[in-house]
Amino acid sequence: MTPSPLTRRPAARRLWFNLAAFAAVVGILYALNPDIGEAVGAVSIPDDFVGGSLFTLWKYAGLFLDGAVTTVVISMVGTVVGFAIALLLVFLRLQAPTRRDARAMAFLKIAASRFAKGYVSVFRGTPMIVQAAFFWYGLGLFGDAFVCGLFVVSVNTAAYIAEILRGGIASVDDGQREAARSLGMKPVQAFFAVVFPQAVKHSLPSIGNEFIINVKDTAVLSVIGIFELFNQTRRIAGIHYRQLEAYAIVAVIYLVLTTGLSKLLSIVETKFDLPRPELPSSN
Amino acid sequence: MKRILAFLLVPLLSLSAFACGTPGIEIEQDNYAAIIERGYVVVGLECQYAPFNWTVNAADRGETAVLIDGTDAYCDGYDVVVAQAVATHLGVDLVVKAIDWDGLIPSLAVNGRIDLIIAGMSPTPERAETVAFSAEYYRSTHVVVVRADSAFADATSILGFTGAKVVGQLGTIYDDLIPQMTGALHENPLSDVPTIVTSIKSGINDATVLERPVAVAIIAGNPELAFIDFLPGSGFVVDDADAAVAIAVRQADVTLLAAVNAALAAISAETREGWMLSAIDRQP
Missing domain, CATH: 3.40.190.10 (Periplasmic binding protein-like II)
Incomplete structure (x- = not known):
């Protein structure tokens, strides 16, 4: 559906608006500290906030970038692997015994469903920071904090995505399954060829949201010593014992990452004609 | 059927991709020989406690800075200089890990992910119940x-x-x-x-x-x-153990502790003070 041309701001005007907003921000920064060039080239950190921030950003840009890359990689891999685990979980969750099943089979199916239900309860019902500390310091199964972090994000995200997928499957009209069955498909065929693809398609925007939520929530992995964006920022703050400047910068970096990624996702969603959700809140 | 199989295999394979890495070494035994043979000693510190230890950019690092394991950043400071002296005395390379304060003792005594803590830590009796401490390597007011x-x-x-x-x-x-x-x-x-x-x-x-x-x-x-600064008599009353900072090792690592003490004994009080002054000077 194309919106009426009257309700839409022309692209050129939007561009000018954005440029003006950018100029205003630069202007305010300049008014607060006219010696921008001096601040970034200073030998030691300038005393004022704006100068200190510019100095910190300029001097430690490489460290911030390392952290941002680690954060995005962990979030992305965690979401993809989480999705794969969620497929298994939702498969187990949907097992229900029928009258034709032997007693052992019925028992297995109930056990599988209960397991998936329990998994979702445990991983959605406990904070990720506790899960991270539990797997890293508590169990000590992993030799590498980064691998442990990927594991924690994956198993955590899996629980959320499994519920998204279950909702997606439930939201596919039963008429779809009935139509597939009436065409002669077996129940399994009807599920995998007709119901499930639609469920996944409708779940994709929410799964994209999980990715963006992960970009923010992986900050808790600093407890196990992964150098993602927030932990990197804590070290940078420790260099000059100046937290305010470092945290202000990292807030802007997170904002750029989340808005940028949700813009990217919304382009993909428009392309595939999917419903577009708002910027997600945290879970 | 093939599709169902694929449907099941994807998550299973991705799970097995997590097959665990190598955990730390045995914490119950004397690891001196193992560390020497391995060729490096792993030191844990915060890298946010200047001038004992702090983080630096690759571009700004001085000769004393050491790469922080698992990052592109470096760690410098008094602790790093001492760590380097200890590693040199042991005849092994120095590997530095940045770990939060709370995580230092568990990483040493429980997980065995590090071999030494050189992080401006005071050898208090409470900590000495879990780890063993070397002789002091700095004392401050x-x-x-x-x-x-x-x-x-x-x-x-x-x-x-x-x-x-x-x-x-x-x-x-x-x-x-x-x-x-x-x-x-x-x-x-x-x-x-x-x-x-x-x-x-x-x-x-x-x-x-x-x-x-x-x-x-x-x-x-x-x-x-x-x-x-307080004049004597109007400042804090500090136990001897609390005024000093020392290197922590696992209690089972008796040979390593002796070697660390030998390395520290070779550093004179003047050298120490010189290292601290130049660390304060280097600190950005």
């Missing part, structure tokens, strides 16, 4: 950091902080010393020194207790703060 314009900046005794909100770092000697400041309000401890500095600058707290070299480093980047 304790000072109080305040805002330069605060009413407490003129205090000359630790008893001059009546009504001041004083905060210390969680699990450190600093927090344990605050009760000596009779009349001061002992606030809940915070996790690291940069956070404490911020809380004093923003007015949430009024003062904190720190070692002198750390206070010097803080004032360098924060001119609105000041620290107070």
Whole structure:
């Protein structure tokens, strides 16, 4: 559906608006500290906030970038692997015994469903920071904090995505399954060829949201010593014992990452004609 | 059927991709021979406790800085210089890991992910129940950091902080010393020194207790703060174990401890002070 041309701001005007907003921000920064060039080239950190921030950003840009890359990689891999685990979980969750099943089979199916239900309860019902500390310091199964972090994000995200997928499957009209069955498909065929693809398609925007939520929530992995964006920022703050400047910068970096990624996702969603959700809140 | 199989295999394969890495070495035995044979010793520190240890860019690093394991950043400071001297004495390479204060002792004694803690840690009796400590490698006096314009900046005794909100770092000697400041309000401890500095600058707290070299480093980047030295008799009463900082090793690592002590014994008091002064000087 194309919106009426009257309700839409022309692209050129939007561009000018954005440029003006950018100029205003630069202007305010300049008014607060006219010696921008001096601040970034200073030998030691300038005393004022704006100068200190510019100095910190300029001097430690490489460290911030390392952290941002680690954060995005962990979030992305965690979401993809989480999705794969969620497929298994939702498969187990949907097992229900029928009258034709032997007693052992019925028992297995109930056990599988209960397991998936329990998994979702445990991983959605406990904070990720506790899960991270539990797997890293508590169990000590992993030799590498980064691998442990990927594991924690994956198993955590899996629980959320499994519920998204279950909702997606439930939201596919039963008429779809009935139509597939009436065409002669077996129940399994009807599920995998007709119901499930639609469920996944409708779940994709929410799964994209999980990715963006992960970009923010992986900050808790600093407890196990992964150098993602927030932990990197804590070290940078420790260099000059100046937290305010470092945290202000990292807030802007997170904002750029989340808005940028949700813009990217919304382009993909428009392309595939999917419903577009708002910027997600945290879970 | 093939599709169902694929449907099941994808998650299973991705799960097995997590097949665990190599955990730390045996914590119950003497690992000296294993460490020497491995060719490197792993040292844990915070990398946010200047001038003992701090983080630097690859571009700005001096000769003394060492790459932090798992990152592209470097760690420098007095602790790093001492760590390098110990590693050289052992005849092995130095690997440095940045670990939060709370995680240092578990990483050494429980997980075996590091071999030594060289992080400005005082050898208190409580910690000595879990880990073994070397001889001291630095000794310092304790000072109080305040805002330069605060009413407490003129205090000359630790008893001059009546009504001041004083905060210390969680699990450190600093927090344990605050009760000596009779009349001061002992606030809940915070996790690291940069956070404490911020809380004093923003007015949430009024003062904190720190070692002198750390206070010097803080004032360098924060001119609105000041620290107070106390004359003998009006300062903190500190146990011998608390005034010193020492290297922590696993209790089973008896041979390693002896080697570390031999390495420290080879460093004269003047050399130590010189290292600390140049660390304060290098600190950005």
